[in-house]
Amino acid sequence: MYVYDEYDRTLVAERVAQFRGQVARRLSGELSEDEFRPLRLMNGLYMQLHAYMLRVAIPYGTLSSVQMRQLAMIARKYDKGYGHFTTRQNIQYNWPKLDAVPDILADLAKVEMHAHQTSGNCIRNVTADQYAGAAADEIEDARITSEVIRQWSTFHPEFSFLPRKFKIAVTGSPHDRAAIKVHDIGLRTIRNDHGEVGYEVVVGGGLGRTPIVGLTIREFLPKRHLLSYLEAILRVYNQEGRRDNLFKARIKILVQSMGGTAFTEKVEAEWRAIRKDAVDFSSEDFARIAAQFAPPRYVTSTAHSAEFEAARLADKDFEAWCRTNLAPHKQPGYAIVNISLKPIGGVPGDATAEDMELFAKIAELWSFSAIRVTHSQNLVLPYVRLSDVHAVWQALRGAGLAAPNIDLITDIISCPGLDYCNLANARSIPVAQRISERFASLDRQYDIGELKIKISGCINACGHHHVGHIGLLGVDKKGEEFYQITLGGSADENASLGTLVGPAFSYDRVVDAVETLVETYVTKRQPGEIFLDTYRRLGVAPFKEALYGSHPA
Amino acid sequence: MAQHVVTANRLGDGGVVYLSTAGGWTEWLSEADIVDSDADEARLLAIAERAVAARLVVAPYAIPVERQGASLKALSQRERIRAKGPTIHPQFCKPEAGGTGLESSACMSTTNTTAHW
Amino acid sequence: MALIQHSDFADDSWIRLDDASEAPIGAKIIVSLERWQRDRESLLGRNAPVGVLLKSNQPPALIAADIDRLSLIALEFPKFTDGRAYSYARLLRERHGFKGELRAVGNILRDQLFFMRRVGFDAFEVPDRARAQEWLKSFGDFDVVYQETGDGRRRPVRVREPEIGG
Numbered sequence: 005m006y007v008y009d010e011y012d013r014t015l016v017a018e019r020v021a022q023f024r025g026q027v028a029r030r031l032s033g034e035l036s037e038d039e040f041r042p043l044r045l046m047n048g049l050y051m052q053l054h055a056y057m058l059r060v061a062i063p064y065g066t067l068s069s070v071q072m073r074q075l076a077m078i079a080r081k082y083d084k085g086y087g088h089f090t091t092r093q094n095i096q097y098n099w100p101k102l103d104a105v106p107d108i109l110a111d112l113a114k115v116e117m118h119a120h121q122t123s124g125n126c127i128r129n130v131t132a133d134q135y136a137g138a139a140a141d142e143i144e145d146a147r148i149t150s151e152v153i154r155q156w157s158t159f160h161p162e163f164s165f166l167p168r169k170f171k172i173a174v175t176g177s178p179h180d181r182a183a184i185k186v187h188d189i190g191l192r193t194i195r196n197d198h199g200e201v202g203y204e205v206v207v208g209g210g211l212g213r214t215p216i217v218g219l220t221i222r223e224f225l226p227k228r229h230l231l232s233y234l235e236a237i238l239r240v241y242n243q244e245g246r247r248d249n250l251f252k253a254r255i256k257i258l259v260q261s262m263g264g265t266a267f268t269e270k271v272e273a274e275w276r277a278i279r280k281d282a283v284d285f286s287s288e289d290f291a292r293i294a295a296q297f298a299p300p301r302y303v304t305s306t307a308h309s310a311e312f313e314a315a316r317l318a319d320k321d322f323e324a325w326c327r328t329n330l331a332p333h334k335q336p337g338y339a340i341v342n343i344s345l346k347p348i349g350g351v352p353g354d355a356t357a358e359d360m361e362l363f364a365k366i367a368e369l370w371s372f373s374a375i376r377v378t379h380s381q382n383l384v385l386p387y388v389r390l391s392d393v394h395a396v397w398q399a400l401r402g403a404g405l406a407a408p409n410i411d412l413i414t415d416i417i418s419c420p421g422l423d424y425c426n427l428a429n430a431r432s433i434p435v436a437q438r439i440s441e442r443f444a445s446l447d448r449q450y451d452i453g454e455l456k457i458k459i460s461g462c463i464n465a466c467g468h469h470h471v472g473h474i475g476l477l478g479v480d481k482k483g484e485e486f487y488q489i490t491l492g493g494s495a496d497e498n499a500s501l502g503t504l505v506g507p508a509f510s511y512d513r514v515v516d517a518v519e520t521l522v523e524t525y526v527t528k529r530q531p532g533e534i535f536l537d538t539y540r541r542l543g544v545a546p547f548k549e550a551l552y553g554s555h556p557a
Numbered sequence: 558m559a560q561h562v563v564t565a566n567r568l569g570d571g572g573v574v575y576l577s578t579a580g581g582w583t584e585w586l587s588e589a590d591i592v593d594s595d596a597d598e599a600r601l602l603a604i605a606e607r608a609v610a611a612r613l614v615v616a617p618y619a620i621p622v623e624r625q626g627a628s629l630k631a632l633s634q635r636e637r638i639r640a641k642g643p644t645i646h647p648q649f650c651k652p653e654a655g656g657t658g659l660e661s662s663a664c665m666s667t668t669n670t671t672a673h674w
Numbered sequence: 675m676a677l678i679q680h681s682d683f684a685d686d687s688w689i690r691l692d693d694a695s696e697a698p699i700g701a702k703i704i705v706s707l708e709r710w711q712r713d714r715e716s717l718l719g720r721n722a723p724v725g726v727l728l729k730s731n732q733p734p735a736l737i738a739a740d741i742d743r744l745s746l747i748a749l750e751f752p753k754f755t756d757g758r759a760y761s762y763a764r765l766l767r768e769r770h771g772f773k774g775e776l777r778a779v780g781n782i783l784r785d786q787l788f789f790m791r792r793v794g795f796d797a798f799e800v801p802d803r804a805r806a807q808e809w810l811k812s813f814g815d816f817d818v819v820y821q822e823t824g825d826g827r828r829r830p831v832r833v834r835e836p837e838i839g840g
């Protein structure tokens with residue numbers, strides 16, 4: 005993985021010193037809360053319902069075991085012993101004290117981590133395909149592109165006060181595991197007819213109040229021009245994005261109001277005028293960064309492992325877990341292992357300090373010390389030898405961390421919601437827990453198959469509900485928690501936004517409603533169809549009727 | 558006017574506090590000073606603003622509450638959760654100080670999520 | 675109001691002129707874009723330096739043709755969160771080749787001086803001289819930069835090149 009050099013280290017250390025000074029100025033009264041708020045937000049520090057919350061960046065979801073251990077240490081020393089992995093591939097601590105935050109940042113810096121650009125109207129921590137560097141189907145490791153963007157966007161002096169936050173996602177495979185079409189900029193790595201690697205550039209996607217699937221403004225951008233092209237997009241946005249209305253300030257609104265063609269022309273004109281050599285990385289620059297992501301020293305293996313096959317045959321639980329939690333690896337004899345952070349009835353994305361330490365240890369023993377965080381709030385061990393998979397599973401299972409449910413109905417994405425979040429209308433986590441308990445039976449989960457439920461506690465859509473096969477959105481009705489249901493959303497390369505099915509359900513009734521939808525699918529599906537296929541074939545009508553009868557309330 | 562109390566978050570740790578009858582800040586809703594006139598609410602908010610200037614708390618505001626027997630109930634779900642802590646972590650839930658003792662069982666656990674506050 | 679020029683506090687030799695007032699003879703004046711567009715000829719005929727203040731919704735393209743006639747361009751930050759002038763500053767320096775004083779005015783916080791200088795500002799109107807040393811220290815908040823923005827600073831990948839290649 006990418007290792008900080010002297011420059012990166014200096015920068016992060018200077019930022020810690022700067023923030024320590026700012027906290028001291030706040031505590032001494034030199035800074036008012038209004039003046040301090042933007043400064044603390046630039047360091048990922050929010051005020052939530054019960055306490056401060058510190059959001060720590062995990063650039064493109066990549067962690068080493070040393071970093072994971074430090075996250076555990078921080079959870080134990082400065083927090084209540086746990087952390088929450090988010091849909092932005094970050095980790096959030098829910099209980100830090102203000103005067104301890106500079107120390108937490110200093111402890112993070114020791115392991116080359118930080119909390120910048122996890123908040124504020126800047127270019128946020130870039131997110132990427134969690135299988136980068138390991139996926140059998142990838143064209144190029146998305147971490148290389150992501151690291152180039154990370155360097156360019158770190159404290160970018162021109163783009164630190166944008167109209168609104170700005171999120172960039174990168175996928176290195178044709179199959180989009182990074183939801184690039186619902187980001188401000190999405191980059192899909194492709195190879196053109198001449199065999200040259202570059203990007204399809206998608207702009208103006210996003211969720212929130214105005215969900216929009218992004219628009220491709222360039223079919224092929226040569227890799228070497230990545231940064232100058234990003235700079236052109238950001239410069240147009242920084243000058244022309246709306247600043248008078250918070251809800252219309254994202255780039256998606258600019259693209260919509262200018263029209264895709266006019267917006268694209270503006271970007272292209274700006275790009276032509278940019279002195280590209282001053283911005284773009286040379287192929288040597290790229291190569292130097294790529295070298296940081298060189299593949300681990302794989303043990304040469306055959307594509308099959310007799311041990312592994314035998315264990316699968318011998319142990320039905322192991323076999324079940326393998327079916328859902330493994331993904332194909334580009335290196336013969338290796339597998340990508342998903343660790344589900346969604347045990348039945350658990351808090352999606354939460355991990356205790358002990359869990360984190362176990363993950364670190366397992367990664368050290370069996371995955372070249374590498375760990376990834378996924379935008380579905382799970383973890384990945386990217387480089388596990390097939391013959392070690394059984395040992396990994398046993399270690400996880402011993403700690404109750406071997407939920408065999410990746411992409412199944414209990415693998416629910418949930419934002420923190422009203423249990424923590426200041427902006428929430430309704431709770432998300434306990435709804436996820438209750439759905440998970442309702443569908444706890446594994447046989448039932450397998451029968452239902454792939455089904456992505458995503459829950460947000462308010463219109464900001466941190467839980468990505470618009471792109472859930474079933475999406476739940478918390479709304480407030482006269483002080484009571486209600487949930488709107490959308491159907492048919494998807495965040496992959498065939499991205500689509502969910503359709504609102506009808507009137508909202510109360511906290512007590514929403515789980516029954518979800519079950520009704522699932523049963524409707526089970527009754528109406530054709531062989532081989534997952535929920536989304538059935539929905540796409542039949543449309544909303546049968547689901548609506550099942551929920552509300554022929555006369556919707 | 559309905560009954561109100563004034564709440565804020567502590568500057569040091571963000572903890573939820575209420576202006577108390579004793580004139581200071583308390584973590585317990587049950588100890589909050591209840592007012593039922595605009596003038597009294599304004600008086601409490603003025604006290605709270607001084608605490609902001611003194612760097613004790615941030616962003617004070619008034620919330621509607623209702624007395625229910627011996628205990629006090631915030632009218633919005635958001636404020637009920639602020640008063641007790643996250644409903645998903647019973648171990649971090651605040652027990653009710655000065656309440657009947659029954660109140661603390663309403664502090665939800667993951668298996669008892671439909672309990673009433 | 676106090677002025678930081680380059681890296682130190684300095685006396686302001688410029689006068690901000692409103693749209694109605696007569697320009698004092700020989701004085702260095704800063705006028706609004708509207709006044710500049712209205713009185714361009716007479717302002718140039720005064721034989722004294724002229725500067726123009728652009729509001730955050732007035733992009734530099736509006737004065738691009740006159741860049742060489744202006745000794746100062748001031749860019750306004752109506753709120754510190756309005757970051758348009760960061761782009762304007764780079765365009766003025768790097769695209770239009772503006773060599774005169776580029777002044778940041780408006781709602782300027784100490785924590786932004788570093789960024790402002792990086793995009794090409796060399797003068798800053800700040801509230802007062804209180805805590806002057808701390809303001810000046812902000813220029814040194816970071817030793818390392820990742821972008822080449824025309825202030826001559828190079829980003830690490832390139833700085834490192836000779837070491838690694840050699």
Ligand code: SF4
Nearest residue numbers: 419425428461462466
């Ligand atoms: S979706 Fe709303 S409730 Fe959920 S975390 Fe985001 S802002 Fe908070």
